[in-house]
Amino acid sequence: MAKVVIDQERCKGCGLCVAACNFGNLRIGENFNSKSYKVSEFVGEDCKGCGFCYMVCPDTAITVFRDEKVEVEK
C-alpha cells in the first residue's frame, strides 16, 4: 500500500495531478487554502505509489509514501 500527502498551502489547484492519476485517487475538492486556491485532495483507496502525481505537480505539493521500490522511474 502507498499513500500521498498533499501540502494544502503549496497546492494551487491546477489539477495536473488529478489528470495524471490513472486510479482516480485525487480530486479538486471544496476546500480553499489561505490563498483561495481550491486544493487537491487524496481520496484514494487504491494508491499504487507510482509517483505520477508527484512528477507532474509544479509546486512540489505532493509527497508519496510507499512500502517497496516501485519501478517507474527508470
Added chain:
Amino acid sequence: MSNQILERPKSLTQKQFHYCPGCHHGIIHRLIAETIDEFDLREKTIIVQPVGCAVYIYEYFDTDVSEAAHGRAPAVATAIKRVSKGKFVLTYQGDGDLAAIGTAEIVHAAARGENICVFFVNNAIYGMTGGQMAPTTLPGMKTATTPLGRDVKKQGYPIKVSEMLAPFEGVSYIERVMVSSPKHIIKAKNAVRKAFKYQLQEKGFSLVEFLSACPTGWGMPPVDAAKWVEENMTKQFPLGVYKEVGLDD
C-alpha cells in the same frame, strides 16, 4: 509503513514558487534540483538566472546563484566557470531571454564550447511581461502583440534553438524534451542527467530545451495547456536528441 518517499528535493529551499497554477517552470526546477541532489553537487553548483518569470530562482534553489542582465547568462556563466575551479555551472533561461535579447551570448557560448549546462525553457511567449510574442511563438499563435495570430509574412518564422546550435563543434549535447506527462517527465529527467554528465566529464557545451506550458500567457487551463504543448508545440519543435558526442562511461 512507507519507507520509500518521493518528496521535495533537498536542493530546493522551502520557499513556495510564485509561478501561476500549472506553470511548467516548477516541474523543470524540480528535475534540476533532483539531479543536483543525485550527483551530490549542491555545494558546488552555481546557477546563473534569467530575466523572465524565473528571475526569482535564487529564492528557490539552495545553491549559489548569480544574476545576469537579460539574456547575458551564458556570458556570465562562461566567466564563472573559467575562474572557479571545480564548480558546476548552469544557466536557466526562457525563450525571450535566450532567443531574443540574448541571441549573441548563447550562440558564442555554444561556438566556444563553454563547459556549461544550459536549461532552456521554451514556452513560445514572454510570460513575465504579459504574454508578448517571442522569437519562438508559433505561426498563427495569438499573443498580446500578435492579437490576430503570428503572421510569418510580417513577424517571420520561429527560431529553432536546438537545431541552430547543434552543428557547432563545441557543442557536446543538445536534446529537446517536454514535461507534459509522467512519461515525458522521466525522459526529460534523463536529459538533465545527461547534460550534467557532459559538464562533469568536461565535454563542452550542453543544452536541454524544454517545451513548457504557460497557461496564463496562453489563456488556457493547465491541463489544456499541457495538451497544447504535445499537440501543437511538438509539430514546430520536434522532440529528440540534436547532438550527442558520447560520454566516457
